[in-house]
Amino acid sequence: xxxxxxxxxxxxxxxxxxxxxxxxxxxxxxxxxxxxxxxxxxxxxxxxxxxxxxxxxxxxxxxxxxxxxxxxxxxxxxxxxxxxxxxxxxxxxxxxxxxxxxxxxxxxxxxxxxxxxxxxxxxxxxxxxxxxxxxxxxxxxxxxxxxxxxxxxxxxxxxxxxxxxxxxxxxxxxxxxxxxxxxxxxxxxxxxxxxxxxxxxxxxx
Numbered sequence: 001x002x003x004x005x006x007x008x009x010x011x012x013x014x015x016x017x018x019x020x021x022x023x024x025x026x027x028x029x030x031x032x033x034x035x036x037x038x039x040x041x042x043x044x045x046x047x048x049x050x051x052x053x054x055x056x057x058x059x060x061x062x063x064x065x066x067x068x069x070x071x072x073x074x075x076x077x078x079x080x081x082x083x084x085x086x087x088x089x090x091x092x093x094x095x096x097x098x099x100x101x102x103x104x105x106x107x108x109x110x111x112x113x114x115x116x117x118x119x120x121x122x123x124x125x126x127x128x129x130x131x132x133x134x135x136x137x138x139x140x141x142x143x144x145x146x147x148x149x150x151x152x153x154x155x156x157x158x159x160x161x162x163x164x165x166x167x168x169x170x171x172x173x174x175x176x177x178x179x180x181x182x183x184x185x186x187x188x189x190x191x192x193x194x195x196x197x198x199x200x201x202x203x204x205x
Contacts, residue, residue, distance in 0.1 A: 034141030
């Protein structure tokens with residue numbers, strides 16, 4: 001795995017993603033688990049790679065999603081990248097829809113928590129091919145970080161919620177390979193580099 005480049009060049013640099021994470025969670029939200037935090041982190045990855053959040057859930061009129069573009073999430077007046085109220089209402093399942101300027105497809109990212117595992121699925125809805133990443137939550141989120149917690153967290157506090165920055169880089173690398181590159185091969189974003197899928201870094205230990 002290549003080393004992380006400067007945050008001014010790499011949209012997936014840890015500092016950049018932590019800063020984005022602090023902005024994409026609604027101020028009134030409560031993070032109830034490490035799975036909540038991890039799904040919000042993956043949303044931050046999608047945002048930094050140019051994916052436009054267009055709604056929650058699997059069902060939506062195609063014209064509705066296409067018409068939203070960079071409009072605010074679910075029409076709640078929030079910033080375009082910000083998750084809407086109720087994004088983590090289920091507690092053990094999350095479902096986010098996206099569009100991207102480099103594709104005509106609508107993308108779905110869905111997470112399901114099963115005991116200490118988080119299974120993340122990515123799919124282009126019109127294509128129907130499912131791509132999956134399985135994670136061990138305790139290997140990512142620090143056991144010393146207490147939940148539930150208010151979403152009003154600064155970058156330094158968010159950093160302490162994770163096991164280590166090295167672990168975050170490993171997780172993002174696998175998410176990039178197994179989800180992002182599968183959804184949009186050859187995605188163009190300044191500072192972004194695709195990874196060759198040689199041997200995945202383990203995120204289950």
